[in-house]
Amino acid sequence: MREQGGLMAYSTVVRTIDSSLVELEVDDSFKNRLSPWLGHIRYMPKYGGRETTAEMWAFELAPISSLGSGVFAVGGRERERFKLNGGEVIVYDSSKLPDARWAAWMGPWHMAHAMFYAPAWQSSDIAEFFNRVKFTDTPEGLTADTAGRFELQLTAYTQHIAGVGSMQVEPKASSPNRIPSWRGLQGRTGEIWRLAQESAGAATPLLMATQTAVATLNPWDVPRASQPGIPVRAAGVRAEESAASFLTTIHRLDWRA
Known part of the structure; x- marks a missing residue:
């Protein structure tokens, strides 16, 4: 925990499969809403x-x-x-x-x-x-x-934020085509876009690009691990609103080798 711009910030870090580091720094108020990192790894023969x-x-x-x-x-x-x-x-x-x-x-x-x-x-x-x-x-x-036998085709890490949604983070260097060509909303640490809905009635996913990472946030009312089935998002707040609010409060999102 450290002070950032007059606000207390909390940081969570994960070492990736290729020994890079992913760091997510958020307002301290979100500290107890974060979960352990999950990863998805895909290889191809080199x-x-x-x-x-x-x-x-x-x-x-x-x-x-x-x-x-x-x-x-x-x-x-x-x-x-x-x-x-x-x-x-x-x-x-x-x-x-x-x-x-x-x-x-x-x-x-x-x-x-x-x-x-x-x-x-x-x-x-x-x-x-x-x-x-x-x-x-x-x-x-x-x-x-891999001893040189395989190369990474995909490395992505997911953070489930209670009351907000599931955020998948990938290195920007391997995800350039994910970033829209038009200007997005400038947040505290990166640019934010709305993506196309995956299905009718589903909440609109959001994408944020920082200098080194690309994050896709799928909004839904993720329960706290200690309280499964109990809503976390405040009554009357739409899923997209909660997700957008979270992205604008991120202090840092880095993927560094």
Whole structure:
């Protein structure tokens, strides 16, 4: 926590899969509305690949405290566990997807997880998947070394803000086509645009670009982790209004190598 322009500010930082740092600094009033960072990672073979969808492989990142939520989401029943790549892999059968298994590589602080589908869902398939990179877990985030075999196609980190929505952050250097060509609203730390609605009746997503990051905010009344199902947004305030207000109060959003 520090003082910024006469206001107290709170900062949350995550170390990304390629050891970059993402920092989000907000008004201190939002401190208790933030959640642990979640990540989505996608790789392609660096050499000899044809950049087809079939060659891509991806996994999600979360703190290990999210394991129970993941197991519940898939209706998981533990099948087996084994040591691998400096951590432990736990494999679950899914009661909600009978032709799929969910597996997580667990480090001291974070986990990488993915769904596996028949027939490529055997222990050997899962072990090969989580052994493609060398994981190093740190308190700030999970990193991976590809040994030059793969290149990142997508790296995005999500922050769920209670009463505001879900904000996905990507490096600006790899997202230039995401930024509209027209002028947006100038916020405290970046330019803000309204995007097209994804479906009729859905809240309008917002996009903000800073010097180093691009953030897409999908407005919805995210509950507090400690109070699921209880609305957080003040009565009478539209989802878009709450989201826009949050973006204009961000002090800093950086993605730095």
